[in-house]
Amino acid sequence: xxxxxxxxxxxxxxxxxxxxxxxxxxxxxxxxxxxxxxxxxxxxxxxxxxxxxxxxxxxxxxxxxxxxxxxxxxxxxxxxxxxxxxxxxxxxxxxxxxxxxxxxxxxxxxxxxxxxxxxxxxxxxxxxxxxxxxxxxxxxxxxxxxxxxxxxxxxxxxxxxxxxxxxxxxxxxxxxxxxxxxxxxxxxxxxxxxxxxxxxxxxxxxxxxxxxxxxxxxxxxxxxxxxxxxxxxxxxxxxxxxxxxxxxxxxxxxxxxxxxxxxxxxxxxxxxxxxxxxxxxxxxxxxxxxxxxxxxxxxxxxxxxxxxxxxxxxxxxxxxxxxxxxxxxxxxxxxxxxxxxxxxxxxxxxxxxxxxxxxxxxxxxxxxxxxxxxxxxxxxxxxxxxxxxxxxxxxxxxxxxxxxxxxxxxxx
Numbered sequence: 001x002x003x004x005x006x007x008x009x010x011x012x013x014x015x016x017x018x019x020x021x022x023x024x025x026x027x028x029x030x031x032x033x034x035x036x037x038x039x040x041x042x043x044x045x046x047x048x049x050x051x052x053x054x055x056x057x058x059x060x061x062x063x064x065x066x067x068x069x070x071x072x073x074x075x076x077x078x079x080x081x082x083x084x085x086x087x088x089x090x091x092x093x094x095x096x097x098x099x100x101x102x103x104x105x106x107x108x109x110x111x112x113x114x115x116x117x118x119x120x121x122x123x124x125x126x127x128x129x130x131x132x133x134x135x136x137x138x139x140x141x142x143x144x145x146x147x148x149x150x151x152x153x154x155x156x157x158x159x160x161x162x163x164x165x166x167x168x169x170x171x172x173x174x175x176x177x178x179x180x181x182x183x184x185x186x187x188x189x190x191x192x193x194x195x196x197x198x199x200x201x202x203x204x205x206x207x208x209x210x211x212x213x214x215x216x217x218x219x220x221x222x223x224x225x226x227x228x229x230x231x232x233x234x235x236x237x238x239x240x241x242x243x244x245x246x247x248x249x250x251x252x253x254x255x256x257x258x259x260x261x262x263x264x265x266x267x268x269x270x271x272x273x274x275x276x277x278x279x280x281x282x283x284x285x286x287x288x289x290x291x292x293x294x295x296x297x298x299x300x301x302x303x304x305x306x307x308x309x310x311x312x313x314x315x316x317x318x319x320x321x322x323x324x325x326x327x328x329x330x331x332x333x334x335x336x337x338x339x340x341x342x343x344x345x346x347x348x349x350x351x352x353x354x355x356x357x358x359x360x361x362x363x364x365x366x367x368x369x370x371x372x373x374x375x376x377x378x379x380x381x382x383x384x385x386x387x388x389x390x391x392x393x394x395x396x397x398x399x400x401x402x403x404x405x406x407x408x409x410x411x412x
Contacts, residue, residue, distance in 0.1 A: 001068040003055045018045045020221050022055040027068045038221040039193040047225035052076040058217035061204035072109035077255035081111045087252050094242035114256030121227035126215050127155035129178050129287035132232035135272035136263045147263045155182045159193040162290045173295035181285035212245030216253035233265035277316035299324040313353045332364040336406030337372045
């Protein structure tokens with residue numbers, strides 16, 4: 001795999017925007033070159049980096065997935081180049097059994113010393129409008145919750161990650177909401193766009209491997225502008241788990257002059273949401289849902305329902321303007337929760353509900369968890385039937401009927 005060249009061009013579709021384009025070639029597809037791009041408002045054109053650093057961050061998870069040596073034909077920051085080899089070894093150790101195709105590969109590039117940039121440089125925080133990123137910004141001025149982050153100057157939202165490029169109207173609505181949130185939070189705002197998830201980059205596992213690298217790549221595309229990049233952590237309980245954005249690997253995406261921070265690893269999602277419940281900006285602009293891949297919260301998936309229930313327990317039920325309704329506790333009682341992660345989240349919320357006197361919420365969640373345990377056993381039995389000769393048709397009919405009784409959709 002080769003990063004063949006890097007160039008800056010005008011956006012072919014959006015006025016007053018510019019693109020940083022990296023041309024990528026693959027060993028298994030000789031003769032074909034794929035353009036990967038990151039786009040920003042034209043006022044930031046002087047701050048675009050024409051080094052290989054942002055593209056090394058972007059290409060790393062795909063190279064590890066395909067098992068192709070990575071060759072960067074433009075200079076790369078020496079610190080990042082060394083760190084990239086450590087990231088590859090870390091991924092291989094993490095996923096040796098679960099994803100054996102992920103492995104360390106050679107990385108070849110000319111290393112360059114850190115550049116010197118004149119003038120004040122900023123600290124940027126990636127901001128989706130979700131619980132984690134809102135918590136990162138709201139806690140930034142709080143010494144106890146701040147997690148050692150430098151003061152955040154600018155919030156960066158990326159089109160092409162949660163909202164696809166094929167939905168420009170949805171992103172425009174989201175951008176307008178998040179830009180207002182940034183103003184209310186006293187920060188500058190920048191909207192970037194990228195086609196990474198429409199390229200072969202999507203062959204790398206987004207959750208387990210690549211989303212931290214994708215965020216860092218967007219930030220490093222503006223390395224002359226940013227001295228620090230802040231990524232909101234998503235881990236919430238127990239030991240830190242292998243994940244695509246992780247305190248260990250995110251920090252290794254730093255260069256000699258731009259440091260990458262991972263914030264609030266291990267803080268419970270319920271605790272984060274309780275802080276948001278006290279913020280008028282969060283209650284006006286919170287966007288947690290990626291099931292609909294739009295600017296709206298669907299109000300029907302587990303991620304939406306968990307957030308609505310947490311706000312209810314925190315005394316902010318009905319205050320959040322971005323949800324279409326308040327949670328229906330009868331519906332909660334009939335939900336099916338299959339993932340261990342969501343089971344732990346709902347169990348934690350049930351305990352908090354009981355502490356705060358919302359025993360109606362606690363009872364609804366308890367019924368849900370018990371029902372989910374029973375339904376999981378039934379589904380396991382149906383799965384066994386599906387493997388038996390002559391019975392697979394019966395299993396195919398039973399499974400959707402069982403799941404049809406669960407009224408809340410799984411996220412994604």
